Structure formats: C-alpha cells, structure tokens
Amino acid sequence: MTDKMAEPKIEAYDGPAGGWGSAQSLTEILLREGIPVSGAALLMKQNKPDGFMCVSCAWAKPAKPLTFEYCENGAKATAWEQTAKRCGPDFFARHTVTELRDWTDYALEEQGRLTHPMRYDAGSDRYVPVSWDEATAAIGRELRALDPKSAVFYASGRASLETSYMYGLLARMxxxxxxxxxxxxxHEPTSVGLKASIGVPVGTVVLEDFDTTDLILFFGQNVGSNAPRMLHQLQEARKRRVPIVTFNPLRERGLERFTNPQSVVEMATRHATEISTQYHQVKAGGDLAAITGMCKALIAADREALGVGRPGILDRSFIDEHTHGFDAFAAYCESQDWAALEGRSGLTRTAIEAAATVYARARAVIGVxxxxxxxxxxxxxxxxxxVNLLLLRGNIGRKGAGPCPVRGHSNVQGQRTVGITxxxxxxxxxxxxxxxGFEPPREKGLNTVEACExxxxxxxxxxxxxxGNFVRAIPETVRMEEAWRTMRLTVQISTKLNRSHLINGEVAYILPCLGRIEIDTQASGPQAVSMESSTSCFHGSRGKTNPVSDQVRSEPWIVAEIAKATLEPNPNVPWDSWVGDYSRIRGAMEATYPSVFHNLEGRMFEPGGIHKPLAARDRRWETETGKANFTxxxxIEADPDMPLRGADALDLITLRSNDQFNTTVYGYDDRFRGVKGTRTILFMNADDIARLGFADAEIVDVTTVSDDRVRSVKGLRIVAYNIPPGNCAGYYPELNPLIPLWHHDEQSKTPAAKAIPVTIARSASTLQG
Known part of the structure; x- marks a missing residue:
C-alpha cells in the first residue's frame, strides 16, 4: 500500500498551539475517518461527568468541564477509534502477513476497526477467521502446556480499572x-524515585492546585502535543501572572504561546497567551545538572541571607520537622563546580540562578x-x-504545590493501583x-526490558x-522482531491492526475488543468502567455509541474467557458474574483495596472525580525513615556510561509529533515543527550540521555503536532546527532501533530514549546516486 501523503515539505510554522491550526486539524481527521457529524457529536460527551473519558492521555477531568472538554489530540484519538472504516476477514484474505509487514504504522491502523477474531494460518501466511470459543479454548490449551514463568501478560495503559484488576488476577492465578x-x-523512574523520596509512587498535585500555585516549573514535557488540555490550566495561571519556567531542549510551541480555541475573542483576534516566562534550552539529560545548580544557588543564597541577619531562603522548619538527609545533600550541592554544571546543563550560571531566584520568591510551586x-x-x-528542589522550600504537602508527573496512556497510572506490576x-x-483461596506467586516478575531479554x-x-503496540514501542526493534517470531504463542487484544500483530509467534490470535467509547451491554445492561487520571483521581466512563461489529467483545469478557479456558475452576472467582455486572468487579476491587476504593461504585461519576488517598499530600511520609528524604x-551526568562519546557523536532525543499519540500515527504532519508529509526526519543544530560537513535537507544514515552490535536507521532528512549543539532529535517509534536494550535507567529499567549517542553518515543510497 502507498500512503496518502504529500511530497515532504519543511517550512517554519509561526502560529500558536491551539487556535485555527488545531480547529483545522480536527476538521480534517473527522472528514478523513468518515464521521464528520457523528464524531463531532461524540466529542461533546468526551471528558464530561456522565460521558466517556478520553482514550488518549491521562490528564484530569475538571469538575466543571468546558463546553469542548477535549484537545486536538484527544479529538484525533476519538476519531481514530470511531472511524467508519473496518478491517475484517475480507481484508486479511487479500493480504499475507509478510506483505503487511512492509506497510507503515499509519497505513495499518488506517484500515479501520478490527471486526472479527482471527487466527494466524502458517500455511497461507494469512490471518483467518476463528470463532471466539475456538480462539479462547486454543489460547487456554497453549498456556496450560507452558511453564507459567515463560508467559508474559502485558498491559498497554488504556484498559479500565476493572479489566486491569481481572488481568492481574489472571496472571497471578x-x-x-x-x-x-x-x-x-x-514513568517507572517516577514510581521508584517518588516512592523512595516521599513515600508515594505518584505525583501529589491535583487539578485545583493549579488555581493557587505561585510558580510552575516545567521539565522535559511537551504539553502542546502530549497533554494539550493542560494548556487551559497554564493559560489561567498566566492570566494570574504566575510565572512558568521551562527547561526543555527544543522550543515547543505549546510551551511558548497558546490561543484558546474555545474563546471566540481569541480566535477572532488571533490573540495568544505567552506560556513560559523563562525558557531554558537545556541539553538532553542536562536537567539533573540544571536542578543541582538551582539547589546550589538556593542553599548559597540562604546561607548569605542568614549571615547578614535576613530571613533565610529555605523552609528550615519544614526541613527540620519533615525531612531526612538535608546536611549530606547540602554538602553535595555546595561541592559542585559551576563550570561543570554549566557544561553539562548547557545553561549559563546566570540563567540557572535566574530560575532559582524566581523559585525563591514563590510560596507554592508545582514541578511538572x-x-x-x-x-x-x-x-x-x-x-x-x-523532589530535592521542592523539599528545600516545603513544596510538598502544601496547597498549590508538589511534583506533577504527566502520564501518557489514559489509565496507565490506574493499572498500577489495581495490581498491574x-x-x-x-x-x-x-x-x-x-x-x-490460592497461593499467589512471590517471585519477582518481568518488566518490559526483562521481558524483551x-x-x-x-x-x-x-x-x-x-x-498497545509493544513491538514498536520497545528498544532495539530489529533484534526484537527477529526474536519475537521464535515464541510459541502471541495474543493481541486490540481495536486496530498494528505491527505487533504481524510480528507473530508460531500460534497467534487477534482478539478485537470494544473501544471505551462504545456501549458495553452485558447481562445486567449497559456497563460503566473507571480509570485514574495523572492527578490520582478516579473517574467513571460510559460508552455512547454502538459497537463496530457484533463480533467484538469487551475487554473484561475476553480476559474472563481466557481465564476460564486456562485456569482450574475456583468458586471464589466469579468470572461470569463479574462480566455480567461490572459493579461486582468494583466490589471485589474495594475488598482488595478498601482504603483506596471505598464506595467507588457510588461515587465514580462525581464531578471532578474521587481523590485517591496519598499520605504525602498530608505530609505523612511512608518511607523507611518516616520522613521525606533528600537523596x-x-x-550530574544523567547518561554516564555510553562508550560512544566523541567529537563526531551527537545525543539523540526521540520525540512525538503533534500528529500522533504514542505509537499511533494519525498523519505525517508535525505542524508545530513545520514538517509536512514525512516522519523520516533528523532535527539538528545548524552549527553541528556545518561542523560535521553536512547540509540542510541532506539524506543521512544514523548509527549507534555501544557494544559489539551495530544499530542503524537509514534515509533520514536533516532539518536545521533550534536544538542545543551536540543534540539531535527524531521521531519515535521510527528511531527505536537505535536504542540498545541495555540502555535503560539503572534503578527502574525504563529505556533511556532521550539521550542516545549516535554518529551520522551520508546515506549509502545518496552516495551511490
């Protein structure tokens, strides 16, 4: 298949985030997916108290929603899921799996919603129709024949709390x-780092904190593409003259200026709100050095103030009562050399101290x-x-303050709450x-990197x-695809076709499921589900449109049928009863987690959601020391041990366009970065282009050499861009083959995709030409 994309075109985009560009993009995708009327009507129910929660990012649902409580990317996600296009048995009859492997991610998902369970037939190299009874029975037989330790149960982050609870129970039983x-x-570093530092594995900020904060610090988060609804909170903060200080390698449009598409005046006048009051283009991985520099500056200013009899800068009463390890941390910061901090962060001492000065003046600070x-x-x-920076001035457990990690998938945080770990x-x-009534396994399981290994x-x-689309999301794609085909069984519970379906095991099944937006009718009637936002609030969600096919099944139903086909009968686990009435699943969840899900059934549709109890918000520290810990x-080096670092090496950052969500590519335009019609891009600093002997628009091959393996991506077009020298950037997941499997966070094993040392060479095809 040939993608319907224009000839690649690179030209600067001067518009703001939001505004007419966002409106035009929304109109285009509704028309392309064949749902201009029904899609627009559905969007009016998105993120509303009695509607459905967005299937895209996990940003919070406000108690008083806007008329259009969705962003450009959330609208694209709804249109993408509710497309009029269908991908059924006739499609698979026309195409072999080998043929489909050559299609792009966009082309595969653009075929539309999956409508029928399918089984891989090795003889014809095609997926063929299969009944649900046959599929679940065969999956059960395969799993029973295996050592349980050899099977992996992956969850992408979109499934509801109810489904996730059942799925975790299935794996453990x-x-x-x-x-x-x-x-x-x-965000595994969040789960590990926050838990050790403040006793909870999630952020402490709720939506209302944005109404009372005095300062917002942004680190490495592109709000305009990844969580655009947050722009409303940022715009309101700026209207209150709250400073926003940003640290990010690229100048992202959503962190520069925003026009609210819901404001008639702003749309008519094209007025844009300035978002960042300071914008520091830190080097990739330089945040650790930049924050250390801010802490060093604050500690020095505090010492100077106390020395001349002025009030101190630090919150000493909070530090003394609530924290552990301050003296060792202060000594560490004081020992750091400013030249080293400047060199690693890419920022001047003056810039770092300017950020620290703004921080010192603020009473309540959010760290996004x-x-x-x-x-x-x-x-x-x-x-x-x-966290150390926030602790210095008591900015945890205070209204309008705290750490705010912005999560991706709409229920990825909630899955952990119900036991997906x-x-x-x-x-x-x-x-x-x-x-x-069973003995749960006590042995540590496999995380993503360990599963790949x-x-x-x-x-x-x-x-x-x-x-999800695991094969595309993981590092070292080429090596993993080769290994993937050696597995005995692969099962994909999905709404749309993607590459993970085509890199299949010996026995493979595609099981089409209902989308969250669709009405899920079971024995007791239409069902509702729940999920957890980035701000640790539980929300209910009701489907609002008819299923795409009478052959799709709900995720709880699919999990239950696999469980019944795989496990010995257990009278204590009422799989069928749960599927017939999801309120019974919520009852089981409350029995397992009584303090977390107290009366979830009666409160899940409360406007604004139900706040999950977090001890750190009340300055109770469930840590080993009983206090919040300075670490x-x-x-100051965030990526210290990649062997390839020399004059010709650049640190590669993988990133998303504003026309995608995670591995789902909605189109080939990255409006904010001025890219149209292509994703085979390498953004480079103009000085690096000249220094390395290349030219803007030249086609190059990019290679990572970190051990005895060579990893390359070929045919990328250089685009001169405002990015720090020594850094370059390109799109995820296309550049995932460059990430070594072992190149991950040392404590959490999250792939280190934001600083991959690479070398660049003229494309072999260009040289031959």
Whole structure:
C-alpha cells in the first residue's frame, strides 16, 4: 500500500498551539475517518461527568468541564477509534502477513476497526477467521502446556480499572507476576524515585492546585502535543501572572504561546497567551545538572541571607520537622563546580540562578515533568533531584504545590493501583490469597526490558497483550522482531491492526475488543468502567455509541474467557458474574483495596472525580525513615556510561509529533515543527550540521555503536532546527532501533530514549546516486 501523503515539505510554522491550526486539524481527521457529524457529536460527551473519558492521555477531568472538554489530540484519538472504516476477514484474505509487514504504522491502523477474531494460518501466511470459543479454548490449551514463568501478560495503559484488576488476577492465578506495562517504558523512574523520596509512587498535585500555585516549573514535557488540555490550566495561571519556567531542549510551541480555541475573542483576534516566562534550552539529560545548580544557588543564597541577619531562603522548619538527609545533600550541592554544571546543563550560571531566584520568591510551586526527565540512565535520580528542589522550600504537602508527573496512556497510572506490576511487594498478595483461596506467586516478575531479554534468550514462550503496540514501542526493534517470531504463542487484544500483530509467534490470535467509547451491554445492561487520571483521581466512563461489529467483545469478557479456558475452576472467582455486572468487579476491587476504593461504585461519576488517598499530600511520609528524604545523586551526568562519546557523536532525543499519540500515527504532519508529509526526519543544530560537513535537507544514515552490535536507521532528512549543539532529535517509534536494550535507567529499567549517542553518515543510497 502507498500512503496518502504529500511530497515532504519543511517550512517554519509561526502560529500558536491551539487556535485555527488545531480547529483545522480536527476538521480534517473527522472528514478523513468518515464521521464528520457523528464524531463531532461524540466529542461533546468526551471528558464530561456522565460521558466517556478520553482514550488518549491521562490528564484530569475538571469538575466543571468546558463546553469542548477535549484537545486536538484527544479529538484525533476519538476519531481514530470511531472511524467508519473496518478491517475484517475480507481484508486479511487479500493480504499475507509478510506483505503487511512492509506497510507503515499509519497505513495499518488506517484500515479501520478490527471486526472479527482471527487466527494466524502458517500455511497461507494469512490471518483467518476463528470463532471466539475456538480462539479462547486454543489460547487456554497453549498456556496450560507452558511453564507459567515463560508467559508474559502485558498491559498497554488504556484498559479500565476493572479489566486491569481481572488481568492481574489472571496472571497471578496462572502462576507469575510477569505483568509489564507501559509505565515501564516511560514513568517507572517516577514510581521508584517518588516512592523512595516521599513515600508515594505518584505525583501529589491535583487539578485545583493549579488555581493557587505561585510558580510552575516545567521539565522535559511537551504539553502542546502530549497533554494539550493542560494548556487551559497554564493559560489561567498566566492570566494570574504566575510565572512558568521551562527547561526543555527544543522550543515547543505549546510551551511558548497558546490561543484558546474555545474563546471566540481569541480566535477572532488571533490573540495568544505567552506560556513560559523563562525558557531554558537545556541539553538532553542536562536537567539533573540544571536542578543541582538551582539547589546550589538556593542553599548559597540562604546561607548569605542568614549571615547578614535576613530571613533565610529555605523552609528550615519544614526541613527540620519533615525531612531526612538535608546536611549530606547540602554538602553535595555546595561541592559542585559551576563550570561543570554549566557544561553539562548547557545553561549559563546566570540563567540557572535566574530560575532559582524566581523559585525563591514563590510560596507554592508545582514541578511538572515528563519523559525528558525520566528516560535516562539516571532517570530516577533526576526525578529525585526535582523532589530535592521542592523539599528545600516545603513544596510538598502544601496547597498549590508538589511534583506533577504527566502520564501518557489514559489509565496507565490506574493499572498500577489495581495490581498491574511485576513487583510482588507492590501487590496485596496476602489479601488476594485470602480473598480468592490460592497461593499467589512471590517471585519477582518481568518488566518490559526483562521481558524483551527473555524473548531474546528464548525463555519467554508466550506474550499476551492487552492493547498497545509493544513491538514498536520497545528498544532495539530489529533484534526484537527477529526474536519475537521464535515464541510459541502471541495474543493481541486490540481495536486496530498494528505491527505487533504481524510480528507473530508460531500460534497467534487477534482478539478485537470494544473501544471505551462504545456501549458495553452485558447481562445486567449497559456497563460503566473507571480509570485514574495523572492527578490520582478516579473517574467513571460510559460508552455512547454502538459497537463496530457484533463480533467484538469487551475487554473484561475476553480476559474472563481466557481465564476460564486456562485456569482450574475456583468458586471464589466469579468470572461470569463479574462480566455480567461490572459493579461486582468494583466490589471485589474495594475488598482488595478498601482504603483506596471505598464506595467507588457510588461515587465514580462525581464531578471532578474521587481523590485517591496519598499520605504525602498530608505530609505523612511512608518511607523507611518516616520522613521525606533528600537523596544525593552519584553525579550530574544523567547518561554516564555510553562508550560512544566523541567529537563526531551527537545525543539523540526521540520525540512525538503533534500528529500522533504514542505509537499511533494519525498523519505525517508535525505542524508545530513545520514538517509536512514525512516522519523520516533528523532535527539538528545548524552549527553541528556545518561542523560535521553536512547540509540542510541532506539524506543521512544514523548509527549507534555501544557494544559489539551495530544499530542503524537509514534515509533520514536533516532539518536545521533550534536544538542545543551536540543534540539531535527524531521521531519515535521510527528511531527505536537505535536504542540498545541495555540502555535503560539503572534503578527502574525504563529505556533511556532521550539521550542516545549516535554518529551520522551520508546515506549509502545518496552516495551511490
């Protein structure tokens, strides 16, 4: 198939985030997916108290929603899922799997919604129709024949709390904790770092804190493309003259200026609100050094103020009462050399001190961050350094303040809350044992990187995927695809076709599921589900449109049928009863987690959601010391041990366009960065282009050499861009083949996708031409 894309065109985009560009993009995708009327009507119910929660990002639902409580990317996600296009047995009859492997991610998903369960037939190299009974029975037979430790149960982050609870129980009753999820790929340093520092594995900020904050710090999070609804909170803060200080390698449009598409005046006048009051283009991985510099400046200013009899800068009463380890941390900061901090951060001492000065004047500070902070070899230490900065002035457990990690998939945080974790200590295994009468496995399971290692070694024989496009999301794509085909069983529970369906095991099934937006009717009638936002609030969600096919099934139904086909009968686990009435699943969840899900059934549609209890918000520190912990990093280098670092090497940052969400590509335009019609791009600093002997628009090959393996991506077009010298950037997931499997955060094993040393050479095809 040839993609319907224009001739590649690169030209600067001067518009703001939001505005007419966003409106035009929304109109285009509704028309392209054949739902201009029905899609627009559905969007009016998106993120509303009695509607459906967005299937895209996990940003919070406000108690008083806007008329259009969706962003450009959220609208694209709805249009993409509710497309009029269908991908059924007739499509698979026309195409072999080998042929489809040559299609792009966009072309595969653009075929539309999956409508029928399918089984891979090796003889014809095609997927063929199969009944649900045959499919689940065969999956059960395959799983029963395997060592339970050899099967992996992956969850992408979109499944509801109810489905996720059942899925985790299925895996543990089967006999393992092999429950990796998309947290492993993005925010696991948050879970590890915050838990050790403040006793909770999630951020402490709720939506209302944005109404009372005095300062917002942004680190490595592109709000305009990854969580655009947050722009409303940022715009309101700026209208209150709240400063926003940004640290990010690229100048992202959503962090520069925003025109609210819901404001008639702003749209008519094309008025844009300035978002960042300071914008510091830190080097990739330089946040650790930049935050260390801010802490150093604050500690020095505090010492100077106290020395002359003025009030101190630090919140000494908070530090004394609530924290542990301050003296060692202060000594570490004081020992740091400013020249080293400047060199690693890419910022001047003056710039770092300017940010610290604004911070010192603010009473309540929110620290927002994304994967620019987490996806490094020292990602956990980077998260903890931000916590250190907040602790210096008591900015945790205070109204309008705290850490605010921005999560990706709409329920990725909630899945962890109900037990999707490979770490047995994070699941209430003793409660599950008593509740369901079985002995849960106590051995640590496999996270994402470990699952990949197990597939390469041959130890993993089966992979069940609850949503997602795992093969495209993981590092070292070429090597992983080769190994993937050696597995015995692969199962994809999906709404749309993607590459993970085509890199299949010996036995493979595609199981089409209902989307969240569709009405889910079971024995007791239409069902509702729940999920958790980035701000730790639980929300209900109701489907609002008819299913795409009478052959699609709900995720709870699919999980239950696989469980019944795989496990020995257990009278304590009422799979059929749960599927017939999801309120009974919520009752089971409350029995397992009584303090978390108290009366979820009666409150799940409360405007604004139900706040999950977080001890750190009340300045109760569930840590080993009983206090919030200052932590001392090993150094200021976030990626210290990649052997390839020389004059000709650049640090590559993988990033998303504003025309995609995670691995889902909605189109080939990256409006904010001025790219049209292509994703084979390498953004470079103009001085680096000249220094290395290349030219703008030249076609190059990019290679990572980190050990005895050579990893390359060929045919990228150089685009001169405002990016720090020594850095370059390109699109995820196309550049994932360049990430070594071992190149991950040391503590959490999250792939370090934001600083990959690479070399660049003229494309072999160009040289031949």
């Amino acid at each position: 089967y006999g393992n904790n092999n429950l990796p999820d998309s947290s492993n790929m993005c 961050y994304g994967m620019g902070l987490t996806q490094h070899r020292k990602g956990t230490e980077s998260v903890q350094m931000l 490979e770490k047995p200590e994070l699941a209430p295994l003793d409660v599950l044992k008593e509740q369901y 197990g597939i390469v070694s041959g130890d993993v024989k089966a992979f069940i995927s609850l949503g 001392v990093p090993e150094g």
